[in-house]
Amino acid sequence: MGQVDNVILVPTSLIRFFGTLCIGLILLAAWFFGGLFSYSLTGSGNAQAAQNDPVPIASTISLPKPVAKWDKPDLAIILTGQQHGYLLPCGCSRPQVGGLERRFNFIQGLKSQGWKIAALDLGDLPHNQGLVSLSNEQGLIKYRYAMMAQKAMGYSAVGFGEYEASLPLFNALAEYALNDPLPKVLGANLKDREKEFPDQVGTWAKVETSGSQVKFGVTAVVGPGIAGKIQDPRVKFSSSKDALAQSLEEMNKAKLDLKILLYQGVLKGVAKGASPSEALAAVHAFPQFQVVLCLSEEEEPSSNPIVVTHPETKEQILIIRIGMKGKYIGVLGVYKNPTVGQPYKFRYTIAQMAEDYLTPASAKKNHPVIDLMERYGKELKADNYLSRNRQVRHPAQVAFAEASPVYVGSDKCKKCHESAFAVWKKSPHSHAYQTLVQAKEPSNRQFDPECIVCHTVGFGFQSGFTTLDKTPILTDVGCESCHGPASEHVKKATDERWYKVLNPWKPQPSETAKDKELRLGKIDQFCQKCHDIDNDVHWTNKGFERKWPLVAHPTPVD
Numbered sequence: 322m323g324q325v326d327n328v329i330l331v332p333t334s335l336i337r338f339f340g341t342l343c344i345g346l347i348l349l350a351a352w353f354f355g356g357l358f359s360y361s362l363t364g365s366g367n368a369q370a371a372q373n374d375p376v377p378i379a380s381t382i383s384l385p386k387p388v389a390k391w392d393k394p395d396l397a398i399i400l401t402g403q404q405h406g407y408l409l410p411c412g413c414s415r416p417q418v419g420g421l422e423r424r425f426n427f428i429q430g431l432k433s434q435g436w437k438i439a440a441l442d443l444g445d446l447p448h449n450q451g452l453v454s455l456s457n458e459q460g461l462i463k464y465r466y467a468m469m470a471q472k473a474m475g476y477s478a479v480g481f482g483e484y485e486a487s488l489p490l491f492n493a494l495a496e497y498a499l500n501d502p503l504p505k506v507l508g509a510n511l512k513d514r515e516k517e518f519p520d521q522v523g524t525w526a527k528v529e530t531s532g533s534q535v536k537f538g539v540t541a542v543v544g545p546g547i548a549g550k551i552q553d554p555r556v557k558f559s560s561s562k563d564a565l566a567q568s569l570e571e572m573n574k575a576k577l578d579l580k581i582l583l584y585q586g587v588l589k590g591v592a593k594g595a596s597p598s599e600a601l602a603a604v605h606a607f608p609q610f611q612v613v614l615c616l617s618e619e620e621e622p623s624s625n626p627i628v629v630t631h632p633e634t635k636e637q638i639l640i641i642r643i644g645m646k647g648k649y650i651g652v653l654g655v656y657k658n659p660t661v662g663q664p665y666k667f668r669y670t671i672a673q674m675a676e677d678y679l680t681p682a683s684a685k686k687n688h689p690v691i692d693l694m695e696r697y698g699k700e701l702k703a704d705n706y707l708s709r710n711r712q713v714r715h716p717a718q719v720a721f722a723e724a725s726p727v728y729v730g731s732d733k734c735k736k737c738h739e740s741a742f743a744v745w746k747k748s749p750h751s752h753a754y755q756t757l758v759q760a761k762e763p764s765n766r767q768f769d770p771e772c773i774v775c776h777t778v779g780f781g782f783q784s785g786f787t788t789l790d791k792t793p794i795l796t797d798v799g800c801e802s803c804h805g806p807a808s809e810h811v812k813k814a815t816d817e818r819w820y821k822v823l824n825p826w827k828p829q830p831s832e833t834a835k836d837k838e839l840r841l842g843k844i845d846q847f848c849q850k851c852h853d854i855d856n857d858v859h860w861t862n863k864g865f866e867r868k869w870p871l872v873a874h875p876t877p878v879d
């Protein structure tokens with residue numbers, strides 16, 4: 322179990338707990354084989370009509386496929402989390418998955434069919450470290466834009482975790498919650514909430530959706546595993562058990578249909594015999610929550626919720642994980658059920674934010690999320706984010722004490738390496754910057770460090786690309802993007818000490834087949850610094866074997 326927290330089960334209940342896990346698995350299996358997922362829960366069943374839901378409806382977007390077969394629920398709750406800074410689909414080559422624009426369209430699609438929608442997010446909206454070698458300059462601004470987009474989508478509440486705390490939390494809250502109460506940031510067990518972060522973090526929220534009878538409460542806690550990882554000294558947590566007991570007491574007075582817990586902790590121990598996790602322990606300690614959204618450890622979520630039946634109350638609790646990077650969203654349909662003793666039923670599915678939810682041309686104008694992303698690009702440009710990134714030393718700049726090479730640009734290599742230059746010039750590497758200039762929706766990508774870092778020479782390294790004005794010769798993926806800063810070599814090409822630094826992949830004269838395989842493996846690894854799983858989705862399919870011949874440039878032997 323490792324972690325110590327008050328919500329962890331006392332040992333005497335462990336046996337029961339395992340029994341429950343098995344029941345959970347049986348229920349899951351029943352769902353697999355039984356087709357439709359639909360089961361009942363008991364609850365107060367007490368609801369009132371409610372107010373505000375201002376988002377306009379775009380009738381141009383058709384009903385998303387995964388839920389097209391459902392009866393219209395009394396309320397659909399969108400569940401998301403762990404976006405990790407991916408405001409846009411997560412990479413370069415198509416097909417790409419994710420992005421807030423598609424999420425908006427998905428929700429609009431549901432609304433255009435008359436569905437009533439509420440939305441909740443577990444937190445971890447920004448990334449907690451910079452891309453590639455960058456410092457996390459964009460964490461805060463992305464957090465703000467993610468929150469603005471969630472507001473546009475009608476989110477009611479959002480948790481926070483390790484990722485927000487890395488900004489640190491004080492800055493994250495000042496960036497958004499200080500100025501805007503919606504979506505409400507929740508953290509019921511955040512210590513000294515009012516003293517450290519006055520009016521910025523709530524304990525729970527009551528969610529009412531106009532036109533829907535379903536009224537629910539949501540609260541959020543940070544579990545001990547995540548609390549232990551948070552280094553922000555202003556962020557301390559009290560026991561989640563006490564905090565949840567307090568929230569529940571207040572929630573019970575509010576006569577809600579449903580109670581949902583956003584749990585910043587992971588779900589382990591699903592397999593039989595594994596040790597129970599924090600998230601499960603929390604679920605057990607608080608059977609009053611019908612739905613728990615907890616952290617995923619994998620990028621791709623499981624499409625099935627885990628169903629746990631509490632041993633004492635016999636309540637069934639739905640545990641949901643939703644993966645990372647906003648690639649998927651969860652849709653929970655809540656159906657009021659007139660049957661006595663079964664006030665409502667649930668349906669649940671996940672939807673992949675695939676190209677099905679691209680914005681139709683007719684809906685692009687005044688699209689709130691497209692507009693936000695465009696503003697994001699403009700703000701990066703106006704505030705000159707390109708100049709904000711720290712520059713570290715490239716390994717070649719510390720190779721020898723007496724000389725630290727700087728970047729000189731690909732044109733300098735042309736006269737001595739004509740054939741290599743010709744190969745490069747023809748390759749897409751030589752116009753990688755122009756690709757960013759031409760990009761649309763959003764535009765201004767050439768001012769975004771998170772794009773520039775792989776589409777220029779030496780960004781993030783001393784003397785590398787900073788802006789087009791200051792370093793016009795360092796656009797595109799140039800010779801030195803792969804070979805490192807080469808001023809010393811250009812000054813004195815006969816100085817053999819630099820050869821190894823420039824080309825660590827040079828074959829030994831006596832290279833065996835095995836050596837060659839290893840060496841090519843190293844080059845492959847190197848390419849993947851840029852051709853990573855996000856940005857080149859095709860690399861895994863023999864990408865190196867296919868692509869290296871297209872850019873290889875051995876010096877011709879004459």
Ligand code: HEC
Pocket residue numbers: 729730731733734735736737738800801804807808810811814815820821823824827876
């Ligand atoms: C004045 C001529 C000259 C210029 C300019 C020049 N090189 Fe070279 N380069 C050489 C010579 C000579 C060698 C050694 C023979 C060889 O491997 O071709 C060499 C070797 C290399 C090697 C291979 C080292 C090895 O042992 O495998 C790389 C990589 C390289 N140069 C990159 C560059 C880059 C990048 C630039 C531009 C920034 C550049 N060179 C500019 C002359 C030059």
Ligand code: HEC
Pocket residue numbers: 749750752753754756757774775776777798802803844847848849850851852857865868869870871872
């Ligand atoms: C500094 C980042 C970076 C590195 C390192 C890099 N690439 Fe690229 N590569 C790019 C970018 C950016 C593009 C897209 C250029 C464009 O179209 O604007 C690209 C495009 C390509 C293309 C053409 C498009 C395609 O996927 O078929 C090939 C081929 C390619 N790279 C091969 C390689 C190989 C092989 C390596 C390793 C030896 C490598 N690249 C290393 C950034 C990089």
Ligand code: HEC
Pocket residue numbers: 412413414415452453756757760766769771772773774775776850851852853856857858859
């Ligand atoms: C980690 C490195 C990396 C980052 C960061 C990166 N790119 Fe790329 N980009 C690549 C590579 C590699 C390719 C070539 C992929 C391929 O051919 O499959 C590429 C290709 C592209 C292409 C051409 C795609 C095509 O199909 O022709 C566009 C457009 C692009 N990138 C835009 C962006 C934008 C916008 C950003 C910032 C949000 C960005 N890139 C950030 C590495 C990167």
Ligand code: HEC
Pocket residue numbers: 731734735738741742743745746750798799800801802803804824826827828844872874875876877
């Ligand atoms: C995408 C990364 C990449 C880019 C861009 C690139 N190179 Fe290379 N280069 C390599 C790799 C990897 C090797 C080692 C290949 C090998 O020896 O099998 C290499 C090898 C070389 C060699 C040694 C060739 C030989 O036969 O030993 C030279 C010279 C060279 N590059 C020069 C250049 C010049 C000049 C440019 C720009 C015009 C350039 N490279 C652009 C990755 C790159």
